[in-house]
Amino acid sequence: MKSITGLVRANEGTVKICEKNISDDFEETIVNVGCLIENPSIIGNMSCYNNLKLISNYYDKIDKSRIDEVLQITGLDAYKNDKVKTFSLGMKQRLAIAMAIYQKPKLVILDEPANGLDIEGTRELRRIISDLAKEFMISFLVSSHQIHEIEMFCDKILIIQKGKIIDTCKIKIIKASGISLEDYFIEKMKEELGGDLNECNINQYKK
Amino acid sequence: MNAILTSTKNETFKIFSKKKYVFLFLSSILISILASAVNLVTDRSLGGPILNNATIPLTVLNLMSSLVLPLFILMLTSDLFSGEFSDNTIIMSLVRPITRNKLYISKILAVGVSIFLLLLGTFVISVITSFMGGDFSSCLIKLPSNFITYTFAAIPMLLIAIITAFTAQFTKSGSLTVVIMILASMLLSAVSIIFPEIMPFMPTSYLSWYQNFSSTLNFSKTINELLYILAYGIMFMFAGSYMFHQKDV
Numbered sequence: 520m521k522s523i524t525g526l527v528r529a530n531e532g533t534v535k536i537c538e539k540n541i542s543d544d545f546e547e548t549i550v551n552v553g554c555l556i557e558n559p560s561i562i563g564n565m566s567c568y569n570n571l572k573l574i575s576n577y578y579d580k581i582d583k584s585r586i587d588e589v590l591q592i593t594g595l596d597a598y599k600n601d602k603v604k605t606f607s608l609g610m611k612q613r614l615a616i617a618m619a620i621y622q623k624p625k626l627v628i629l630d631e632p633a634n635g636l637d638i639e640g641t642r643e644l645r646r647i648i649s650d651l652a653k654e655f656m657i658s659f660l661v662s663s664h665q666i667h668e669i670e671m672f673c674d675k676i677l678i679i680q681k682g683k684i685i686d687t688c689k690i691k692i693i694k695a696s697g698i699s700l701e702d703y704f705i706e707k708m709k710e711e712l713g714g715d716l717n718e719c720n721i722n723q724y725k726k
Numbered sequence: 727m728n729a730i731l732t733s734t735k736n737e738t739f740k741i742f743s744k745k746k747y748v749f750l751f752l753s754s755i756l757i758s759i760l761a762s763a764v765n766l767v768t769d770r771s772l773g774g775p776i777l778n779n780a781t782i783p784l785t786v787l788n789l790m791s792s793l794v795l796p797l798f799i800l801m802l803t804s805d806l807f808s809g810e811f812s813d814n815t816i817i818m819s820l821v822r823p824i825t826r827n828k829l830y831i832s833k834i835l836a837v838g839v840s841i842f843l844l845l846l847g848t849f850v851i852s853v854i855t856s857f858m859g860g861d862f863s864s865c866l867i868k869l870p871s872n873f874i875t876y877t878f879a880a881i882p883m884l885l886i887a888i889i890t891a892f893t894a895q896f897t898k899s900g901s902l903t904v905v906i907m908i909l910a911s912m913l914l915s916a917v918s919i920i921f922p923e924i925m926p927f928m929p930t931s932y933l934s935w936y937q938n939f940s941s942t943l944n945f946s947k948t949i950n951e952l953l954y955i956l957a958y959g960i961m962f963m964f965a966g967s968y969m970f971h972q973k974d975v
Binding site for chain 2: 521524525526527528545546547549550552554556557558560561562564565569573574576577578579618
């Protein structure tokens with residue numbers, strides 16, 4: 520995810536977003552991408568509105584009224600003048616999502632977005648992501664270890680083991696086959712690692 | 727170019743939204759007020775000023791550029807680079823439509839804008855105080871040369887910012903960068919004393935370059951020293967922006 524957004528340099532291969540290579544024309548390519556990598560990257564001593572205003576300056580083609588629009592989408596309009604350092608983690612995550620969708624991107628990358636969130640926060644986040652995907656046709660690339668979360672709001676999954684994609688599948692196909700996503704995941708991991716998954720994991724751990 | 731201007735505006739906004747910099751800015755201005763006021767007080771108690779009224783702006787500038795300004799620049803620059811890496815706020819700018827080289831340049835420019843504003847504030851205050859001490863005609867005569875000196879004082883200060891930004895690429899802590907820079911400047915000064923022959927090659931030798939404009943101008947010396955400043959500035963700017971570009975977050 521960091522390679523896709525240009526935060527780390529890829530050892531090999533290329534990243535293409537909307538037919539544009541990120542290493543050839545970073546500015547043109549990154550316009551189509553919004554992201555929330557690790558913790559929300561926001562300035563605590565500024566207000567919620569000013570944080571958004573700061574990033575809005577980079578997009579001169581987008582009207583400033585978009586700030587109020589994204590605040591409304593993420594349910595932060597009532598707190599727009601509050602300092603971000605007083606926010607809960609859930610509110611900070613919502614602000615980070617507001618910042619990620621400001622430029623009307625085609626792809627939004629979320630790295631463990633439900634990390635550290637309580638039950639209501641996780642549910643709210645799920646609602647925001649689902650609404651944005653349906654209403655604004657934004658593609659979300661979400662990484663998570665919470666497989667039940669993924670099962671609830673994703674259309675397609677990608678299982679990665681040690682940097683290698685071992686399987687891609689649509690959730691509805693898995694559901695139609697009558698097994699849970701968790702069982703499907705375990706099965707695929709067993710196939711990849713061979714034999715008993717627990718044993719494999721212990722051996723990996725020992726190494 | 728537009729991206730650099732936008733980012734410079736953003737970085738300057740970030741600087742002035744931090745209370746510690748507003749405090750530092752105001753305390754620097756306060757120091758200039760105090761230094762200027764000393765002259766007026768001594769005028770009354772000793773029957774005559776220690777300094778000539780017209781030279782107050784220069785005395786204040788020497789005081790500011792020898793200690794307060796470099797410290798201000800060290801803190802400001804290290805915070806904009808290593809400080810942002812340590813609290814992860816750098817990601818906010820890195821995933822926006824601006825290349826890393828342009829972001830690096832705009833951060834340096836934002837520090838430049840802050841230096842210029844601080845020098846301007848100091849100049850206005852010291853000029854007002856010098857007028858309060860009387861002797862208007864000599865103050866007025868000195869005004870243009872004092873203004874030029876203040877303007878050019880920003881150049882060596884910007885060199886400090888560029889060197890600090892380069893140093894900041896090796897650390898992930900703003901305070902560590904400040905400590906490294908202070909130790910490095912002490913080391914360079916010590917080396918210059920032990921081996922005076924290498925003094926012309928030390929960047930620390932040119933921090934008082936602006937003083938060339940306060941007395942009779944020695945054109946060749948001034949240009950020669952400016953070229954040294956430019957050379958150091960270009961070298962550290964390229965090295966710093968290259969490292970910033972290669973840095974993994």
